[in-house]
Amino acid sequence: MESNLNKVALITGGSRGIGASIVRRLAKDGIAVAFTYANSSKRAEELVNEIQRSGGTAFAIHANAENVNATKEAVEKTIEEFGRINILINNAGIFEQKMYDQFTVEEFDRMVAVNVRSVFEGVQAAAPQxxxxxxxxxxxxxxADVTGFPGLSLYAMTKAAVAGMTRGLARDLSPKGITVNNIQPGPVDTDMNPADGSNAVLLKEIIAIGRYGKATEIADLVAFLASEQAGYITGASIDINGGFMI
Structure with a gap:
C-alpha cells in the first residue's frame, strides 16, 4: 500500500465491466484513479462517488476512444487533475461478431480506431510523462490467438495487433524503465457478455474450468502487473481464460 501513495492511474473505458473492476481495485490499493467513459455518464458518476465514499480518489473523463485525440486528451486531463500519470490501462474496446463479408469499411475503421489506434495514441501521450x-x-x-467461432476475423485482428504492439513498445520504452504488457481474458461475466447469456452454455463447454471469469479476477492480474513485484515482466501477453479451448 505504501508504495502506491502518490501514484496515478488512467483506465480507459472504466465506467463498467472489467474497466470498473480495475478502477475499484487500483483505488483500493491506494492509487488515485482517472477513468474514461463514452456513454455511461450515470455509471461514471456513481463509480466516482463509490470510490470517494470508500476513501479513495477518482476522476471521470468523458472521452470516446473512436475519436482521434480523445485518448490523448484524457491523458492530458489526468495530468492536469493529478499532476502525473504512472499507470496507463488501455481497456476501452468494442466487439462485433459477423462474417467478414458483412463488415462495412466504416465498421472496420471504427473497430481499428477504438481497439488499436486509441491504445497507441494513449501510449504516445502518456509515456513521455x-x-x-x-x-x-x-x-x-x-x-488474438484462438477464435473457435465464425465472425471473429476483424475483432481477432485488432487484438493480435495489440499483442504485437505490446512487444514493440516494451522494447521502445525499456530504456525509460517502463514495462508494457498485454492481458488476454477469455469469456468474462459482464453485462455485455453475461455468464447466463445465449452463448454461455456453448462457451462453458470449451473452457477447461467450466465457468466464465470474473471481472475482479482480471482486475487482480492488472493490480499485480502494476505493482513493483512485476518489474521483470514486460512485452508479455498473459492469458487469463480458464483454459479456453485447450
Whole structure:
C-alpha cells in the first residue's frame, strides 16, 4: 500500500465491466484513479462517488476512444487533475461478431480506431510523462490467438495487433524503465457478455474450468502487473481464460 501513495492511474473505458473492476481495485490499493467513459455518464458518476465514499480518489473523463485525440486528451486531463500519470490501462474496446463479408469499411475503421489506434495514441501521450517503474497495460483478448467461432476475423485482428504492439513498445520504452504488457481474458461475466447469456452454455463447454471469469479476477492480474513485484515482466501477453479451448 505504501508504495502506491502518490501514484496515478488512467483506465480507459472504466465506467463498467472489467474497466470498473480495475478502477475499484487500483483505488483500493491506494492509487488515485482517472477513468474514461463514452456513454455511461450515470455509471461514471456513481463509480466516482463509490470510490470517494470508500476513501479513495477518482476522476471521470468523458472521452470516446473512436475519436482521434480523445485518448490523448484524457491523458492530458489526468495530468492536469493529478499532476502525473504512472499507470496507463488501455481497456476501452468494442466487439462485433459477423462474417467478414458483412463488415462495412466504416465498421472496420471504427473497430481499428477504438481497439488499436486509441491504445497507441494513449501510449504516445502518456509515456513521455512517465518514468522508471511506471506501467502500461492493455486489455486484449484470448481471440488474438484462438477464435473457435465464425465472425471473429476483424475483432481477432485488432487484438493480435495489440499483442504485437505490446512487444514493440516494451522494447521502445525499456530504456525509460517502463514495462508494457498485454492481458488476454477469455469469456468474462459482464453485462455485455453475461455468464447466463445465449452463448454461455456453448462457451462453458470449451473452457477447461467450466465457468466464465470474473471481472475482479482480471482486475487482480492488472493490480499485480502494476505493482513493483512485476518489474521483470514486460512485452508479455498473459492469458487469463480458464483454459479456453485447450
Amino acid at each position: 512517465m518514468s522508471e517503474g511506471d506501467r502500461i497495460i492493455t486489455i486484449g483478448s484470448v481471440n
